Amino acid sequence: MSALIRSVARNVALRRSAASASGRSFSSIEVDHYTSGKRNEGQGGASQPGKYAIQTFNKISPIGLARFPEDIYSVQPAEGAESPAHALLLRSHKLQETEIDVSVRAIARCGAGTNNVPVARMTEIGIPVFNTPGANANAVKELILCGLFLGSRRVVDGINHMKKLGQQGLAKERVEKDKAMFGGRELKGKTLAVVGLGHIGAGAARDATALGMNVQGYDPGLNVESALKLPRDMKLADSIASSVTNADYISLNMPYIKGTPEEGGTHGIIGRDVLAHFKQDAVLLNFARGELVDSSAMKEFLDSGNGRYISDFPDDECWDHPNAILLPHLGASTEEAEDQAAAMAADTIREYIERGNIRNSVNFPTTQLSERGEDIIRISVINKNIPGCLAKITSCIGEMDVNIVQQINQSRGEIAYNVIDLDVKTDHEGKVNLTKLQREITMLDGVLSSRILSGIRGAGYARNIDGDYHV
Ligand SMILES: NC(=O)C1=CN([C@@H]2O[C@H](COP(=O)(O)OP(=O)(O)OC[C@H]3O[C@@H](n4cnc5c(N)ncnc54)[C@H](O)[C@@H]3O)[C@@H](O)[C@H]2O)C=CC1
Ligand SMILES: O=C(O)C(=O)COP(=O)(O)O
Secondary structure (H helix, E strand, C coil), X not given: CCHHHCCCCCCHHHHHCHHHHHCCCCCCCEXXXXXXXXXXXXXXXXXXXXXXXXXXXXXXXXXXXXXXXXXXXXXXXXXXXXXXXXXEEECCCCCCHHHCCCCCCEEEECCCCCCCCCHHHHHHHCCCEECCCCCCHHHHHHHHHHHHHHHHCCHHHHHHHHHHHHHHCCHHHHHHHHHHHHCCCCCCCXXXXXXXXXXXHHHHHHHHHXXXXXXXXXXXXXXXXXXXXXXXXXXXXXXXXXXXXXXXXXXXXXXXXXXXXXXXXXXXXXXXXXXXXXXXXXXXXXXXXXXXXXXXXXXXXXXXXXXXXXXXXXXXXXXXXXXXXXXXXXXXXXHHHHHHHHHHHHHHHHHHHHHCCECCECCCCCECCCCCCCCEEEEEEEEECCCCHHHHHHXXXXXXXXXXXXXXXXXXXXXXXXXXXXEHHHHHCCCCEHHHHHHHHHCCCCEEEEEECCCCCCCCEEEEECCEEXX
């Protein structure tokens, strides 16, 4: 057994403090109050009994972090954290599996792209990953508009030239003569192709129309919400290649998915075959992910004509090309976007941790539960989406003769999520042994984890890791 997944003995004293920690009385109900994780043994640090522990990677907006009430949450940077986390909050940090304690129940990405989180692995082990759809879309869209202007007028080259002239004391003398070197074109009447018509792409398409551009686009997964935002006369193509044909500007606004397009991914989706359909002076705007573009194909394209590449991601081959403008990853770096994304992520985590609701998850089914009443114990169970699991869970509960007042079973792909509300007090005067019930349910074949959403905050989480019980 690894050090990370060591179980920690139940603490009876903690059990007694459950009622005050949760603000409800469960004094006679035996709720599992295990604490989880290797670094919780001393009960020190921020992960004290009665508080949920949130750990952050990257700098997260304080406005977002303020959504976690101090009396029930402790929030600290993951780096140097002394106690285990119950949920993780991050931006572009490339999260490694080794950074995810056995106690972690949820991960939220303050932003759109989750390619920096091992989502497939999290699905396998039953951890929901959340993102914040649309929260930073306006910021990115505005930088795309800036990219359109940078791509149509030689603003960056002009600024650099003026600096050089200034240093030589020649600015006034040469400025009018030299301006001929930096001529440009207008956006009005030109064609923009938007590849990926989600929160960012749809907004960019609409605003480009307002600039007098013709807009066409491609999105194999266009949803109704985005479709309603699109300009009415926008043309929709049936492939990337046809969407970029005849376009003067192309904006990439799709997610990065590992694997080549043939494998169902988007790695290098802008390669030689698609670039062959570009006009020789087309401008590619990539504010989505660097890996979407095949660098050497892009360099060949830039070498062979007057096309340009504008992106907020690094590129090993094009970084110093005269026709490339590469910025730091700035798309979502506005105060507004950072606040909104962090606030949305924090609210999403709270909904899941405190009530079991799931929204904005990229790997778990959306689940909206009704409020649970007084004396109702809520148990959530995450299991592999295989036949028979639900029946086995229900039968464990049935054997204890407890009244189920609400039961929800949702699934998405390989994962199923069950939430069961038990009216413990009515039937058993509070004498149900939830510790035993949780262990039985968790150790069922196919079950990955369970949570009792009552009692001490941060406790009551159990995992079935390859047949071993971890709490
Ligand atoms: N530069 C930056 O700071 C930021 C970059 N992003 C990037 O932009 C991407 C898009 O963000 P949102 O618009 O908010 O996401 P979104 O999920 O609202 O939209 C993405 C759209 O891309 C479409 N799509 C998926 N595969 C496609 C394909 N092969 N071809 C064409 N379209 C495809 C989807 O159907 C969806 O409509 C994110 O995944 C992220 O990688 C997002 C936010 C900030
Ligand atoms: O939301 C996204 O996908 C982004 O790329 C933004 O990344 P950031 O939060 O600025 O590190």
